[in-house]
Amino acid sequence: MAEELMEQLDNHTAFTIPVFGGIPVPDSCVVTWIIIAVLVLLSIILTRKLKKVPTGSQCILEAFMDFLDNFFTGILGPKGKKYVPILETFIIYIGFANIIGVFGFVPPTKDINVTAALAGMAIILVQASFIIEKGPVKWLKSFLNPINLLDLVTRPLSLCMRLFGNVLGAFVVMELIKHLIPGGVPVIASGYFDLFDGLLQAYVFAFLTSLYMAEALEEEEKHEKKAKKRVQLHGGK
Amino acid sequence: MGIIALGAAVAVLTGAGAGIGIGLATAKATESIARQPEAKGDIRTALLLGCALAEATAIYGFVIALLIILSLGSK
Numbered sequence: 001m002a003e004e005l006m007e008q009l010d011n012h013t014a015f016t017i018p019v020f021g022g023i024p025v026p027d028s029c030v031v032t033w034i035i036i037a038v039l040v041l042l043s044i045i046l047t048r049k050l051k052k053v054p055t056g057s058q059c060i061l062e063a064f065m066d067f068l069d070n071f072f073t074g075i076l077g078p079k080g081k082k083y084v085p086i087l088e089t090f091i092i093y094i095g096f097a098n099i100i101g102v103f104g105f106v107p108p109t110k111d112i113n114v115t116a117a118l119a120g121m122a123i124i125l126v127q128a129s130f131i132i133e134k135g136p137v138k139w140l141k142s143f144l145n146p147i148n149l150l151d152l153v154t155r156p157l158s159l160c161m162r163l164f165g166n167v168l169g170a171f172v173v174m175e176l177i178k179h180l181i182p183g184g185v186p187v188i189a190s191g192y193f194d195l196f197d198g199l200l201q202a203y204v205f206a207f208l209t210s211l212y213m214a215e216a217l218e219e220e221e222k223h224e225k226k227a228k229k230r231v232q233l234h235g236g237k
Numbered sequence: 238m239g240i241i242a243l244g245a246a247v248a249v250l251t252g253a254g255a256g257i258g259i260g261l262a263t264a265k266a267t268e269s270i271a272r273q274p275e276a277k278g279d280i281r282t283a284l285l286l287g288c289a290l291a292e293a294t295a296i297y298g299f300v301i302a303l304l305i306i307l308s309l310g311s312k
Contacts, residue, residue, distance in 0.1 A: 158293055165296030168303070204289040211286070 012106075028108035035096050035108070075210045080217050083129055087213075091206035094118065098167060098198025101174070102190060107198075109167040112160070119160035122209040123152065130216040155212060159205060166201045170194065245305045251298030258291030 015030075017023040046061050054062050068091065072084045094109065101107045108114045131139045142148050170193035177189050266284040270277055 161300055162289070162293050162296055165300045169296065169299050204285065207282075207286065208289065 026111060026113075027106050028111035028114050031100060031105050031108045032097070032114070034105065035093065035100065039092065039096065072206075072210055075207075075214050076217065077214070079133070080129070080210075080213060083125070083213060086125060087206050087210050090118070090122070090209065091202050094163070094205055095199050095202035098202055099195055101171070101194045101198070107167055107171065109163055109201075110171050112164045115160045115164040115167075116156075118163065118205070119156040122159055122205070122212075123156040126155075126209065126212045126216050127152075129213050133217055159208060163201055163205055166197060170197050241305060241309045244309075245302035248298050248302040248305060252295040255291050255293075255295035258294070259288050262287040262291060 012027045013024045015025055017025060046057055050058060065088075068088045069084060072087050073081055076083060097108045097114075099107075109118075127139070130142070174186065174190060174193050178186050262284055266280050269280055273280075
């Protein structure tokens with residue numbers, strides 16, 4: 001049984017592209033293509049006949065997007081409004097990737113390469129937003145504080161490991177439950193491990209990324225305000 | 238294999254710390270919601286962040302345990 005589980009943990013290669021001596025395409029990549037296709041189809045179908053007064057599925061779609069918009073703009077503030085769509089993309093993709101185990105696919109986030117790439121994208125996004133908002137000079141100056149340099153390593157590492165560990169943990173527990181009690185119980189357990197935990201992790205990933213971003217966007221303002229206050233105080237004296 | 242399994246089991250003990258951390262955070266959150274029900278939303282976001290960070294230690298323990306079994310167990 002242990003060997004069976006170990007085999008499940010390995011990342012299988014779905015097929016190999018026969019160029020440059022063969023490029024292996026892992027399962028996670030193929031499942032990601034499926035997710036992309038589903039999301040594109042959903043976007044086309046759901047936004048085909050938009051009305052001013054929403055009815056039916058448009059109501060749900062608008063409520064969902066409103067929730068995400070308000071959530072992220074609440075954290076980032078009005079200044080970070082242009083970064084909201086990519087954070088929403090993160091949460092939607094990771095959410096779908098985590099709960100796709102319900103439909104019998106291997107969740108792509110079970111592959112550590114996928115979560116590492118996502119964490120790398122997240123940290124690049126945070127640094128890029130810092131450079132865009134404050135300029136490269138201030139960005140370089142921020143590394144005078146060595147904690148910021150350390151953050152460049154620890155943040156993506158923890159983002160990557162958190163997502164990977166959670167999905168893998170849920171996967172292992174689900175395999176064990178399926179092995180021990182094949183009937184009935186896995187359905188209930190799947191509701192918690194696949195649906196609830198998966199969506200929660202997607203939420204946490206996007207939430208932490210937006211928090212890091214909010215820090216990058218706003219930290220300076222507080223200092224400036226404090227400096228201004230100090231100037232005013234001293235001027236008053 | 239026996240001593241390797243034991244090592245993995247010790248690594249998974251990090252779960253105890255995460256459990257205590259999440260418990261403390263939730264206790265304080267419920268207390269503060271009872272005291273200030275109007276600040277529910279803010280408390281919930283802060284609680285979720287704290288839980289995610291506390292839970293990460295348990296996940297690290299799990300990943301380390303898995304690495305121990307995968308890298309040492311196969312030899």
